[in-house]
Amino acid sequence: MKKSLALLNLFSVLFVIAVNYVSQMYRLNDTTIGEISRRYDNLFTPAPYAFSIWGIIFLSLLAYAIFQVKRAFFSKKESNFISQTGYWFFIANILNASWVLAFAFDYTGISVLIMLGILFSLIKIILNTNMERWDAPVEVIAFVWWPICLYSGWIAVATIANISAYLTKLGWEGAPLSEVSWTIILIGIATIINLAMTWKRNMREFALVAVWAFVAIFVRHKDNYEIVAYSALTAAIILFISSMAHAMKNKETSPGKKLKERLQNH
DSSP states (O other), X not given: OHHHHHHHHHHHHHHHHXXXXXXXXXXXXXXXXXXXXXXXXXXXXXXXGGGGHHHHHHHHHHHHHHHHHHHHHHOOSOOHHHXXXXXXXXXXHHHHHHHHHHHHTTOHHHHHHHHHHHHHHHHHHHHHTTTTSSOOOHHHIIIIIHHHHHHHHHHHHHHHHHHHHHHHHHTOOOTTSOHHHHHHHHHHXXXXXXXXXXXXXXXXXXXXXXHHHHHHHHHHHTTTOHHHHHHHHHHHHHHHHHHHHHHHXXXXXXXXXXXXXXXXXX
């Protein structure tokens, strides 16, 4: 079972990377994700460079999948995380590829539902593996926990942005509140969620992805919508300080210390 799941997960990563590559290189529906995003422009959308984080996410997911194959086929170490993950990682990646198609062909409402499905699948992985809530070996932290943290952290931000894009497409202008007010509220909600993920689930990496997104929102709006820009920057600073404080509090079980001890023992 573990071997089949590991191979299926590796296939799903290669598949979603391939679909994303094709969508950018060959312009599905004669457009790109970026062009569609600009069509439904809203204040929660970060500066374009922020989306380069997908390169890091895909590399980490590839490492995650290869690590599963290595553990399933070439190691006798206990690897319960494979069976605990089940089909949820595969489902998340297939949905991710489906989202690219739905968004490229302008099925924005369906893309929101798909995005929620991706987020649900990743939450299931986090809960099933009890992620970041036990003293795991450094390789599990690096090749299982961190990739899922990065993936779920960005999907959480992207879900809000996707919903905002859909509302923009519908022509909703936020009445009785202004778009600026709604954007600040969304930044506040996202900040609270990320603080909770840091202190309730120990997922600092999840929150650091939001820091990246909020800084990109600041960069995009600092010249035109200062109140939105500085709200995002404030949120980024709060989450960064929170993550560092959490790291200091838990330094005895940090990956850096585990790695140092392993090197000393060898």
